[in-house]
């Protein structure tokens with residue numbers, strides 16, 4: 001299958017002792033996402049402009065990974081759609097992402113700020129976080145920060161008062177691009193009015209053939225022995241073509257010495 005052959009396995013960076021497949025195989029560019037449909041939809045989103053987008057889907061489908069790629073593409077210096085993964089801004093983005101954002105120099109030489117708030121790390125002072133950091137970046141005129149993009153991962157973890165605090169700034173016309181993520185299972189914890197402020201974007205799974213080719217590529221790169229012809233097929237099915245589950249299963253197989261059963 002040609003689509004399956006196109007599944008690109010990201011180059012594994014040298015292991016620093018600790019093996020963590022989810023970070024080792026985190027896609028750095030759109031080409032490295034598994035699934036042609038997902039790649040095309042992400043490109044469309046970039047083509048038509050990111051306004052306020054809510055990425056949803058089951059756990060492990062790649063919501064946070066796609067959010068990261070979209071945010072990176074908004075600061076990347078290359079004129080191509082999607083992050084090039086090679087320029088100064090892309091490199092700086094990767095370093096600053098885990099620190100909750102930072103400043104990046106754009107093509108025009110202007111420093112722009114990006115903000116990532118992973119709600120998994122926020123506690124009860126999230127209202128203060130929003131007041132202090134987010135609200136001024138939205139809609140303030142002139143903008144207090146020249147904010148390139150705001151990412152709100154696991155947005156359902158925001159307490160209700162904080163969700164309500166977001167309603168007004170999200171409606172303002174010169175609102176910066178906002179990328180939020182939520183797992184399907186948590187959807188009812190999101191304020192309905194807030195949900196409606198966003199354009200929905202559902203993350204799709206790779207096809208059987210794509211998931212198989214991708215898992216096979218990683219197994220080969222990692223030197224994981226595959227017990228029988230049908231083993232990989234059963235493994236991919238048992239893990240429901242979910243990228244994160246496939247990666248953790250492959251990592252377990254590496255430790256066990258081979259990929260045998262459904263995983």
Ligand SMILES: Nc1ncnc2c1ncn2[C@@H]1O[C@H](COP(=O)(O)OP(=O)(O)O)[C@@H](O)[C@H]1O
Nearest residue numbers: 022025026033034060061062063064065243244
């Ligand atoms: N479409 C995808 N293509 C390639 N790798 C993926 C994809 N989706 C997820 N992954 C891998 O699985 C890991 C977990 O995905 P993540 O984006 O955290 O999922 P979610 O936020 O939906 O739970 C990522 O670090 C990445 O290695």
Ligand SMILES: [Mg+2]
Nearest residue numbers: 063064153181
């Ligand atoms: Mg996530």
Ligand SMILES: [Zn+2]
Nearest residue numbers: 076084087090
């Ligand atoms: Zn770049």
